[in-house]
Amino acid sequence: MSVAGRGRGAAAVAFLSPAMLVIGLFTVVPIGLTFWISLHDWSMYTALGDMAWRGLDNYAGLLADSSFYNALANTAIYVALVVVVTVPLSIALGMLLYFPRVAGKGLVRAALFSTYVIPTVAISIVWGGLYAPEYGPLSQLFGAWHPTWLSAPDTALVSLVIFHLWQMTGYYTVLVIAGLTQIPGDLYEAARIDGAGLWRQTLHVTLPLLRRTTIFIGLVAIINAIQVFDPVYILTQGGPAESTTVLSFAIQRAAFQHGLAGQASAMAFSLLLLLVALGGAFLAVVRRRSA
Amino acid sequence: MESIRIAAAGAALMVVAAACGGGGSSSGNTKISFLTHWGPEQVKALEAAATAFEKANPGISVDIRAVPFGNLLSTLRTQGASPSGPTIASIYDLWLPELVRDGLAAPMPQDAAGKLTAGWPANLVEGVTKQGSPRGYPNEVDLYALNYNKKLFAQAGIAEPPKTWDELEAAAAKLSGNGKQGFGVITSWPAGSVHPWLSLVTSNGGQLLDGNTPKLDDPKTLAAAQLYAKLVISGSTKPEMSNANANTTGPYLDNFVNGKTGMIIMANWWQSALKDAMGDKYQDVGVAPIPVGPQGSKSAPVSYSWLTIVNGKADQPRQQAAWKFLDYLNGSASGMGGSSAIGDILSSMGILPSSNADLKAHAAADSDPFLAGYIKELPNAVPFPSVLGGEAMSQAVQKHLESVVFGKETPEAAMSAAQKEASDILTKAGA
Structure with missing residues (x-):
């Protein structure tokens, strides 16, 4: 290797080291430690060195645990509902807020984005009041249908999804708007000259060129939805009848309430593997279609 | 993977804290700490x-x-084993067996144990005794009773609170309608869901455990789940009015x-909570014994207690200082009118103190009709x-009990x- 090449290599190491150190310390080490803990029994009251070895028993236990499958199913439903509604809604809102030349667009964007800025813990408490059965504002508004919101197993998870949509859609909409600004205006002009109307422009110009943004939003929406914890912890504690017990809540409960940190770590590590597998499959499908 | 990072980073920090944490008894000054879930006034x-x-x-x-309260157990788990962790902690008695197993609940010194035996009711001393040694001072004692709205009873023409399950069903039916439910249950909160139901079980002659064997499929236990199902089906209990939150x-x-x-x-x-929320209408609240089931002979409410323990992981000087402080806190020198400071604090929250001396000192306050009940x-x-x-067992019971309330399972299957x-x-x- 030439002197210049060696110099560039040293510079790369020097520039990358701080970032790699932070990533290693706060991401790689914790993940490795989580896997190590998942191979043991540990209540968290004792030192790490005093953990009892269980091998893969915690993972075997999960496979036989109906509560784990319930949490997995609730998480899958939650993620699916969030993604299916959020992505099209954000794209539609983004286009509505980007293309028309009307006054007050900036204000609407700011209002939409503001829900993302408010701390989830604080706003969860407010939503608890909004969702109150019988006397809550939303119950009064939809009184004819007697909505049960968080108070019944059939509606509690969907109610949490609605809260998630309210909180996150503004953020995704802003990302869509950012993506729309990257589409050259002359493409629309060419399309119009070729006789394309609004619908065909959307279908053949906007959506294809918004693909990367859409994929990004889809991935971020999946990750955010899988990590849902605060509203579950504050509003439902996984109930009623375990209907809102998602994986993140089940992990927290196993570790901190039941003292089963090994089992909780096995759940967390399984979730990581699942996420990596899902994310990988998603990206593979997208790349194949691109090719 | 935020959850993984948080859990593992917490564990990693514990390791660092364990390595770096200083003791609390250097340079002749012994520093101890007291972890509690009490509110600002009590603190x-x-x-x-x-x-x-x-x-x-x-x-x-x-x-x-x-x-x-919601963070008390997780704080203990993440800080308990650290040298800088709490020296004294106020804990729910359900947590005690695990804390004893892992060495966090130190055995009481003999002199303190002697005072405990002499000054507290025997059943409470027994409750805090594990592996042959008392593990702390019981303080808060809580038990369950039927709370009822006297005004609604009068409007429905019901003369007195129900004494039996049959009377409970009849009264609940009369009180229901026009957006009201006769008998309320609690969901989405383990103790709130299980304890009231278990009070009906024990008032029907049943029990949750026989030794370490669950008795959930016992007919006396099943009958209480069937009672819940009947109340829901008849419309006397509205499941959608039952939700509790993290607070x-x-x-x-x-x-x-x-x-x-x-x-x-x-x-x-x-x-x-009732006084704060109801204002003058608090006067409408009546307290009655748990209605007795067909196979029961007397009302037998579930009770639980809180106790203060000393961290067995703390060094000896700090443990000794902690027991000394607890002795002071639970003795008459620290409180007013013969009560201990703990007795005064509990009484200020409307909670029953547990030592004989505190019960005597607060007899006047405890004659309040609500507490007297x-x-x-x-x-x-x-x-x-x-x-x-x-x-974990309690939460498993909660899950199935709530399934009965919401009609997802029959009482028998649940x-x-x-x-x-x-x-x-x-x-x-390993119970």
Whole structure:
């Protein structure tokens, strides 16, 4: 290797080291430690060195645990509902807020984005009041249908999804708007000259060129939805009848309430593997279609 | 993977803290800390007691740390084993077996144990005794009773609170309608869901555990689940009015204080919540024994307690200082009119103190009609079983009980599934 090449290599190491150190310390080490803990029994009251070895028993236990499958199913439903509604809604809102030349667009964007800025813990408490059965504002508004919101197993998870949509859609909409600004205006002009109307422009110009943004939003929406914890912890504690017990809540409960940190770590590590597998499959499908 | 990072980063920090954490007894000054879930007013009283103790005991300093109830157990788990962790902690008795197993609940010194035996009711001393040694001072005692709205009873033409399950069903039916429910239950909160139901079980001659064996499929236990199902089917209990949130408040409480719920089984500690929320209407609240089931002979409410323990992982000087502080805190020198400081603090929250001296000192306050209704039932109280895996078992029961309330499972299927799950949990926990 030439002197210049060696110099560039040293510079790369020097520039990358701080970032790699932070990533290693706060991401790689914790993940490795989580896997190590998942191979043991540990209540968290004792030192790490005093953990009892269980091998893969915690993972075997999960496979036989109906509560784990319930949490997995609730998480899958939650993620699916969030993604299916959020992505099209954000794209539609983004286009509505980007293309028309009307006054007050900036204000609407700011209002939409503001829900993302408010701390989830604080706003969860407010939503608890909004969702109150019988006397809550939303119950009064939809009184004819007697909505049960968080108070019944059939509606509690969907109610949490609605809260998630309210909180996150503004953020995704802003990302869509950012993506729309990257589409050259002359493409629309060419399309119009070729006789394309609004619908065909959307279908053949906007959506294809918004693909990367859409994929990004889809991935971020999946990750955010899988990590849902605060509203579950504050509003439902996984109930009623375990209907809102998602994986993140089940992990927290196993570790901190039941003292089963090994089992909780096995759940967390399984979730990581699942996420990596899902994310990988998603990206593979997208790349194949691109090719 | 935020959850993985948080859990593992917490564990990693514990390792670092364990390596770097300093002891609390350097340079002749012993520093101890007291972890509690009490509110600001009670913390202020505790700090005042600590200041008085420090004056009388130069060389010992006491730091009071308060966290919300929901974070108490997780704080103990993440800080308990650390050298800088709490020296004294206020804990729910259900957590005690695990803390004893892992060495966090130190055995009481002999002189303190002697005072405990002499000054507290025997059943409470037994409750805090594990592996042959008392592990701390019982302080708060809570038990359940039927709370009812006297105004709604009068409007429905019901002369007195129900004494039996049949009377309960009849009264609930009369009180229901026009957006009201006759009998309220609680969901989405393990203790709130299980304890009231278990009070009906024990008042029907049943029990949750026989030794370490669950008795959830016992006919006496099943009957209480069937009672819940009947109340729901008849419309006397509305499941959608039952929800609780992480603060142990929520619709179940709102519905009772707003006169939408005629009766509910709850513990004495919620007196202050009722007073705050109801104002003058608090006068409408009546307290009665748990209605007795067809196979029961007397009302037998579930009870539980809180206790203060000393961290067995702390060094010896700090443990000794901690026991000394607890002795002061639970003795008559720290309180007013013969009460201990702990007795005064508990009484200020409407909670029953537990030592004989405190009960005597606060006899006048305890004659309050609300508290008196509970105190009368204290001799019949059945302590909630405190065993390894108890918390997880309780949540398994909660899950199936709520399934009955929401019509997702029949009482028979729910209790059968709960029996199996509870057995598995206790076996795995080594109870």
